[in-house]
Amino acid sequence: MKKLYRSVTDKKLTGLCGGVGEYFNLDPTVIRVITLILTFFSVGTVLFIYLLASIFIPKSPYSHINDPSSYHYR
Structure with a gap:
């Protein structure tokens, strides 16, 4: 079962x-451009929804495994 994460x-x-790009198997740049265009046409409503979704959708617990910035060198 797929779950939506940031x-x-x-x-x-x-x-x-x-995260939306990963969920729908789309390029995240396409999602960003669509979000930007919809923000201008909705007079900020999409921006408000984006901020709310960013608050309530959790970060991915699995992405840190492949994140090179999370490695700690001694």
Whole structure:
């Protein structure tokens, strides 16, 4: 069963578009462009929904495994 998470590795702001891209197997850049266009046409309503979704959708618990920035070198 698939679950929607915010991406930890593919993010520009909150990782929401990266997570949606992973969920639907789409390029996250396409999701970002669609979100930007819809934000302008909705007079900010999509931005409000984006912020709410970023608060309530959890970060992916699995993305840190492949995230090179999470490695700690001694």
